Amino acid sequence: TLSAQIRDHHFDHILLNAAGVMCQTTEELDQIIETSNTGAVVTKSATTAPRPGNPKPRYHEMQDNLGTINSMGLPNEGFDYYLDYVLDKQNTTSKSIFFSIAGLTKQENIDMLHRLQDSNFNGLVELNLSCPNVPGKPQTAYDFEATQAILEEAFAFFTGDLGVKLPPYFDIVHFNQIAEVLNQFPLAFVNTINSIGNGLVIDPETDTVVIKPKGGFGGLGGTIVKATALANVRALRQRLNSSIKVIGTGGVTSGRDVYDLILCGADLIEIGSQLAIEGTPVFDRVTDELTAILKAKGYDNLNQVRGQLQII
Template identity: 60%
Template sequence: MVSTATQIGDFHFDNCLMNAAGVYCMTREELAEVDASAAGSFVTKTGTLAARAGNPEPRYVDTDLGSINSMGLPNQGFQYYLEYVTELQNQPGSKHHILSLVGLSPDETHTILKTVQASDYEGLVELNLSCPNVPGKPQIAYDFEMTTEILTEVFTYYTKPLGVKLPPYFDIVHFDQAAEVFNQFPLVFVNCINSIGNGLVIDDESVVIKPKQGFGGLGGDYVKPTALANVHAFYQRLKPSIQIIGTGGVRTGRDAFEHILCGASMVQIGTALQQEGPAIFERVTAELQAIMAEKGYETLEDFRGKLNYID
């Protein structure tokens, strides 16, 4: 019997597939659709201290090889999502879920996480370090000193299971430096990757999205090789207690299989979910199970991280 069940920390999931933050997760209604699907879990929209309308439209466009977006963190405010996942947590037989959060400053981040720490929610939390934080500064996770400062402060008060969402890294030395930072802390997971930032898509003679003069994050087929590289680089470098959620370019069972082969314990679907809807989870699960059956694998652990190299 082929099983796609998995575990993150102490949390068991019947299926390793779920949505990526930003897709089918803005409202309770969207989250409920994912929850009712074949997905093993959902992650909420990244919640900020106050609700945000986000950037002007058009801010998301499907492209031939995926998508481009500059959403601007539209969300209902972290309390909206915290209340929902806490409600679900207390329902018999509920799936486990992931609450995604970020502050627009370090102080806001600590205010949010202290609220979650004091709440009844006991599930997984994802701190999104792949958002620009201060004008003129890079994304938090590209600033290793700032990342270290924030996580050091967080773990003086936060005792619940916590992971981080990461942007893509492109240099081997940055994999080394980032892993050295993350290995200092009791993180439960890292999520690789957020979109590849600041791409530009042109239709005829115009950009296709309005914010930032058309510059936006790329998702879909464009990003899979980069996502796989990040998953495997961190699988090689992080201590075993920090698991990996693979995100980027997943639209088939084969794509999910490759993420797991590179070391992912769970796999998130973003652009393809936006394009196909929550029915995608049943299709991709069946395709993944078929590959596993063909290869004689009964569980994800039979092949997770066991990528072959050429001698």
């Protein structure tokens, strides 16, 4: 009953890892696939060349499970490493694979999309337009013209199942503007939200920032971003073509959080911060909590919940 579909890709479970968490190495990726209550695996956003990422400490968990702050800086093993992995793995796993790419320039993204197009990869591709942590590189999806330009170039040749990872928006006009861009393209999905970019967390004992890169500025995730995630899923579901599926990401620590994102219209759900905090047991726990909520409400199918948020 907790299944979903994007085009030809079937998901037996709606929960996935969010890109960036437990997905940098083949061992971590295998772990996500082998966890029973995941529907797919998402690879760490790749750049053409391997990157060490930003100096450490670059990830911090706030007190009282309020959330996390990170400025990883795209540490990854490079495009070839992930392509080798997925081409091998797609023959042996029944779970879907999302290949995430985050080129530092438009051309780098187009080059990686060409290489995916020319490969035998048959999974989904997530174009990450929202990494907030590379010094000097703004989040592409806050620039509507740049977003339009890269999607025009991509869909001129790319025929696979392509979606985009978006940053959170905070203005109704911006919801309208990004939806107007995205609706021009045959996107398979939109994934919302990436971290809330460039927050700042202070250690009260030492009066210092808690992460080293960028003077302490970093992307926020976890509990404190949930309301922003719900708003972005809801606002985009209300505006996007029905052919574009919505992956809801942000602030999921419980089954109720998943339920709320589905009420807002999400098709699949990703867990980032809480997966980093709790490890793969989070998928079983959250699934059990969600199943209990559905049972208590007398539902046997997520379609009875999806998009059914009530207004007053």
